[in-house]
Amino acid sequence: MSKNNNWSILLKGILKENPVLVLILGTCPTLATTTNVAGAFGMGIAAMVVLICSNMLISLLRKVIPENVRIPCYIVVIAGFVTIVQMIVQAYLPPLYEMLGVYLPLITVNCIILGRAEMFAGKNSVGKSALDGVGMGLGFTLALCAMATIREVLGAASFAGIAIPALEPYKIEVLVKAPGGMLVYGLLIALVFVITQGKAPLKKSFSCAGCPNAKHCHSACTEIADPANAETKEVQ
Amino acid sequence: MSKQLTLSVSPHIHSGRSTWRIMLDVIIALLPATVAGCVIFGLRALAVIALTVASAVGFEALFNLITKKKQTIGDLSAIVTGLLLALNLPANIPLWQCVVGALFAIIVVKCLFGGLGCNIVNPAITARVFMLVAFGSMTKAALPTIVDTVAGATPLAPEAATSLGDLFLGLHGGAIGETCAVALLIGFIYLLVRRVISWHLPVVFIGTVFAVSFFLEGMNAVAALSAILSGGLLIGAIFMATDYVTSPATAWGKVLFGVGAGVITVLIRYYGVYPEGVSFAILLMNIVTPFIDSWTKHKVFGKGGKKA
Numbered sequence: 001m002s003k004n005n006n007w008s009i010l011l012k013g014i015l016k017e018n019p020v021l022v023l024i025l026g027t028c029p030t031l032a033t034t035t036n037v038a039g040a041f042g043m044g045i046a047a048m049v050v051l052i053c054s055n056m057l058i059s060l061l062r063k064v065i066p067e068n069v070r071i072p073c074y075i076v077v078i079a080g081f082v083t084i085v086q087m088i089v090q091a092y093l094p095p096l097y098e099m100l101g102v103y104l105p106l107i108t109v110n111c112i113i114l115g116r117a118e119m120f121a122g123k124n125s126v127g128k129s130a131l132d133g134v135g136m137g138l139g140f141t142l143a144l145c146a147m148a149t150i151r152e153v154l155g156a157a158s159f160a161g162i163a164i165p166a167l168e169p170y171k172i173e174v175l176v177k178a179p180g181g182m183l184v185y186g187l188l189i190a191l192v193f194v195i196t197q198g199k200a201p202l203k204k205s206f207s208c209a210g211c212p213n214a215k216h217c218h219s220a221c222t223e224i225a226d227p228a229n230a231e232t233k234e235v236q
Numbered sequence: 237m238s239k240q241l242t243l244s245v246s247p248h249i250h251s252g253r254s255t256w257r258i259m260l261d262v263i264i265a266l267l268p269a270t271v272a273g274c275v276i277f278g279l280r281a282l283a284v285i286a287l288t289v290a291s292a293v294g295f296e297a298l299f300n301l302i303t304k305k306k307q308t309i310g311d312l313s314a315i316v317t318g319l320l321l322a323l324n325l326p327a328n329i330p331l332w333q334c335v336v337g338a339l340f341a342i343i344v345v346k347c348l349f350g351g352l353g354c355n356i357v358n359p360a361i362t363a364r365v366f367m368l369v370a371f372g373s374m375t376k377a378a379l380p381t382i383v384d385t386v387a388g389a390t391p392l393a394p395e396a397a398t399s400l401g402d403l404f405l406g407l408h409g410g411a412i413g414e415t416c417a418v419a420l421l422i423g424f425i426y427l428l429v430r431r432v433i434s435w436h437l438p439v440v441f442i443g444t445v446f447a448v449s450f451f452l453e454g455m456n457a458v459a460a461l462s463a464i465l466s467g468g469l470l471i472g473a474i475f476m477a478t479d480y481v482t483s484p485a486t487a488w489g490k491v492l493f494g495v496g497a498g499v500i501t502v503l504i505r506y507y508g509v510y511p512e513g514v515s516f517a518i519l520l521m522n523i524v525t526p527f528i529d530s531w532t533k534h535k536v537f538g539k540g541g542k543k544a
Contacts, residue, residue: 170332174370183344190348 009128013135019112020143021192026112029103030144031181037160040148041141042096046085046104048137051113052130053081055121059129062122074117075108082108112140143188150184151175255352258480259312261432265423266319266475272406272416277327281412284334285322291338292318299347313352317341320360320475323413324468324515325367333371337363357522358479361472364515400458403465414468424474433478436490441473444498452506469501472514482522489525489532497521 019025026047033043057077058065065073086104090097097104107113116136121129153159155175157167174180274282296314300307308314321341325334341363349355402408406416413420427433442464450460464470477483477497484493497517504513521528 169330172336172370174366177369179369187344 006128006131010131010135013132013137013139014142015139015192016196017136018139018143018192019115019136020140021189022196023112023115024189025115026110026140027185029106029110030147031178031185033100033103034144034148034151034181034184035176036099036152036156036158037145037148039096039099040144041160042089042093043100043103044137044141044144046089046100047107047110047112047140048133050078050081050085050107050110051116051137051140052133054078054113055116055129055133056126057081058117058121059124059126065122070122071114071118074114074122078113078117079108112136147181147184147188150188151180155180255311255313258432259316261427261430262316262475263312263319265426265430265432266316266323266413268419268422269323269413269416269471270319272419273323273327273412276406276415277412281327283331284325284327284329284412285319287331288322288325288334288338289315289318291335292321292342295339295342296347299343303347305351308351311352314342317346317359320413320471321363323471324360324364324411324476326410327412329371333367336370337367340366353481355481357519358476358482361476361515361518361522365519368510368515400462400465403462408466410466411468411471414471417465417470420470420474424470427474427478433474434487434490436487437478437483437494438473440491440494441477441498441501442469444495445469445501448499448502449505452502463502463505467505467512468514472518473497476515477518477521482525484525484528484532486529486532486534489528492528492532493521493525496524 013019015022017023020027020030029043029047034040054074054077058074061073061077082105085107086097089100089104116132120132124132149159153164153167154172155177156173157164157171172180175184270285274285293309293314297307297309299305300309318338318341321337322334325337341359345357345359345362346352346355404417406419408415424438428435446460446464449463450457453459453463473494477493484490497514497520500517500520501513504510504516508516510516
C-alpha cells in the first residue's frame, strides 16, 4: 500500500485495484450475470452488502480466529451474511431473486469477498476494512454495470430491460452469449490497463505472505516480485 | 518489418522481397476469385468487397492514428485481410455487418495484439468465425445471380445436390470468393510460381479432407471430390491457412497443420452443428501452431547427428 490514508483505501477499489478488471477476482458471476444491466446491478449491490458486513466482522474477529483454520472461519462468516442477503432479496425483490438464481447463494464462494477477507480485513482495523468493502463493492458493481451495459445495449438492443428500437436491427447477438462475455471482459481489462498505464499494483504489493499457496506458487509470486520481469514496467 | 532484418557484414544482395511485395502477390492471386465472385453474385458482391476492404484499411489507419503508432497501412496487409474476409462472406450480408467484421478483424485480432506479425490467429478467419457466431445472416448463403440454380444454402447442406462441373466453376450458393474453384486454383498456382507459399500446407490439408471424406462416404470418390470443391475449403487452405504469422514455419510443421485442419474440418462437417468447419479448423490449428513449431524445430547446425 503506497498511502495508507482512508481515501486511497476507498478509491483504490474503483479503478486502480478494481476487483474484477485488475485483480481478476470473481470472474464467474461477472461473466454470468452481465447479460443485462438490472441483474448486474443487483448482483453488484448484493455482493457489496455481503462484502462490507463480512469485512467488518472478520476484522473484528481477526485476533480471535486461529491462523490455521482461518479460511473455514471466513467462509462461515461470509456464508452467514449471504444467507441473510439471500433471504432479504427473496422476500422483498422476488424478480431479482429469480434473475440471479444460483449466483446469489454462490456469492459465498465469490473470490472477491474471500480475497478481501484474506488480503485486507484479516490484517486491518474495522473502519479501514469497512472502507475497503465499500470501495471494492463499488468497483465490482461499476465493472459489472459497465460490462452489462455494453453487452445488453449492443447484444440485445435494450438497457435494463427497456428495449431500444433504433438498435434492434443492429444487434450483435453473440455479445449476450458466453463467448461475447469473455470478449467484452478481455477488452475492458485491456482498457483499464491502458487507463491506469499499468500502474495497477502488482499482486506482490498486497501480500503473498498470508497466501496459503505461497510456498507452492513460486512462479507467480517470484516473477511479480522481480520488477525486471514485470511487463507492466515496460509501459512506463 | 523486413527492412529491419539487415544483419552481418557485407556484401549482401537484397532479394527484393518485402511485406509489401508479398501482400501484393496475395492480392493479385485473389483477383481471379474476386472477379469470379462479382460475376457470379453480381454488383452486391462488389459492394460487400469494396466496403469490407475500405473499412479494414480505415480501421487500421484510425487505430494507428489514435495510438500514435507508425502508420502501417502502406504494407497492404489490411487490404489482404479485408479482401479475404469479404470473400468469405455471403453476398447478401447486411452491409453494416461487414463493417463490424472488419473492425473485429483489424482492431481486436490484429492491432490490439501488436499489429502484423504479432497476431496469434489469422484476423480474417477469426472475424469470419466471430460473424458466424454473431450473425444469423452468415449461414444463409447467397445464390448465384447469373444462373437459375435451385441450390439452397451451401452445397454442404443435405438438401442441395450440385454437379461436379457447377462446383468447379462456382455456380452454386456460398460465400463470394469460396465457390469458384477454378479461380482459386489459378491464384494457388500464381502463389506457388511466385514462391509466396509452399505447396505442403494446402495440398496436405485438401488431401486429408479428401481422404477422410472418401472413407466416411463409403469409398465414394465423387462424393469426396465434391467435398473438397464445396464450402470454404479451397480458399481456406490456399489463402487463409498459409498465413505466415499463424502457420508453422517448417515443411513438416505445415504437413502436421494440414492433417490436423483437414481432420477437424471433416469432423465438424459430418458430426458438428455447423455445416462448414474449415474456418473453425484453421482457427484451432492457428492456436496450436506455436506447439507444432516447437515440435518440428530444425536441429541447430552442429548440434544434431550421432554422438561419436
